Amino acid sequence: MASFGWKRKVGEKVSKSAVQQFEAEAEKPEKDPKDEKVDWIHVIKRRREVLLEDCAAKSKRLKAEGEVLAEQGRHWEAVKKWDEAIQLTPDDPVLYEIKSQVLTILQEVFPAVKAAEMAVKLRPLWWEAWQTLGRAQINLGEVDLAVRSFQVAIHLCPSERSLWQEDLSWACRLQKQHSAAKEKSQQEEEAREQIVNAPEFSRDYDDFESDEVLAACVAVAERQTRYEEMKRTAVVVDADGNVTTRVTDAEGSEDTASSLSMEQFVKARGF
Template sequence: MASFGWKRKIGEKVSKVTSQQFEAQAADEQDLDDSGQVDWPHEAKKKKGLLPEENLARSKHLKDEGVILAENERYREALHKWDEALHLTPEDATLYEMKSQVLMSLHEMFPAVHAAETAVQKDPHSWEAWQTLGRAQLGLGEIALAIRSFQVALHIHPLSSELWNEDLSWARKLQQQKRATKTEAGAQSIAAQGQTSKDPIPDYDFESEEILAVCSAIAEKEKTTPASRTVVIVSASGDVETVTEKKENAVNPDGTVFIKAR
């Protein structure tokens, strides 16, 4: 899969955020009356009303700084900036999504998946969050989950050629390779089991007591073999005749003929 960078750039400049902060400070100074006294009830009420806006401005400023740091591969510093921003705007899904990208660049896949899952929970309609979640899941080898995440992203944004041609295509290719590997491994396992199922040739001990006993029994049988052979002949008329034939050069074996195994 092709490497990817930051899918979003912050459009506004950091200097603009800074200028807004200075304008807010200038507006606060107008609360002073001509005598130099501060209208504290009015001041407290105004600050209380502006606090969410100030949090948003500060969070955006930190987000911008984190993007610049990440683009310069200063990933740890970027994470620190985005964590500060999350304290101000904890519902910002884009912060979690960008954290997941940085964590993947640091090869911290479990935290990357967790950050992407949080981004999806915060904004289920963000196709970028689903895309990043799928890429993080691929980093953990969860191919089926990654394919589902990419499919959800495509359902939200079906015109994304990047999702079609890179993310989903790559994930399906990995899935096919995984299935082919499993099939090949199964065939090899079956072949190995077939080879091991044959009975091995026994390793006999030719000096064992059992082998010696068998040899002795054969020797005794050979000693008692008769030197002649008796044949019974029955003629066509029904006469029975017994003929004894002696073997030529028949000798009774003695104990010197046999060689002991030991």
């Protein structure tokens, strides 16, 4: 009985050299994967690049979502989105700048200034960041610093008319008003001191019905009248920056004070 074997096709032959090469390769020991050298520095750099790409993409998405929320008036939700984006890309000045705008609207004056300062630090030649910083500083009451910030913005972008016509002129008017109000307050304090510590009260009078006593009383009364008029005087700065004073009655002064306290010096730029 014939034995079974693998049958080659007719005419198919295997050369001796091919057989020897196959046997030689079969005798070679298998390579241990541990013996292969791996460029771990390259692997780590590549992994970091991929991670940064993912962070940048997610940060961009969060920034866009925050802008939509801000346009809808949902300011706190927008700030939360931008804070998450800042955690992913802390060197993005745009995130700090738009965050400062919304914080200014929310009357979060100090955080708004800090965010704008960070934007300016990251991109010192960005005029819009200096503009936002100046507006935040005015809302904080730092008018002198705001004037300087607007001047830097104008130096970086002198063709932007809003910086000249709105921001800087607005800050200069407030600066003059603050200076005039400070001077008026000093004058009131000096007038009050002259009333309390009147020189006529420092001497003794022998006859209380004499002309000297009458003149002293008249002088004190005149000082008191000037002091009361000074308290009713309001400092007004017109559109051209001219400082004037206006005397109002007690009720008018109270109304003016309440209206000024309710006015919000906020000018936020659109996104």
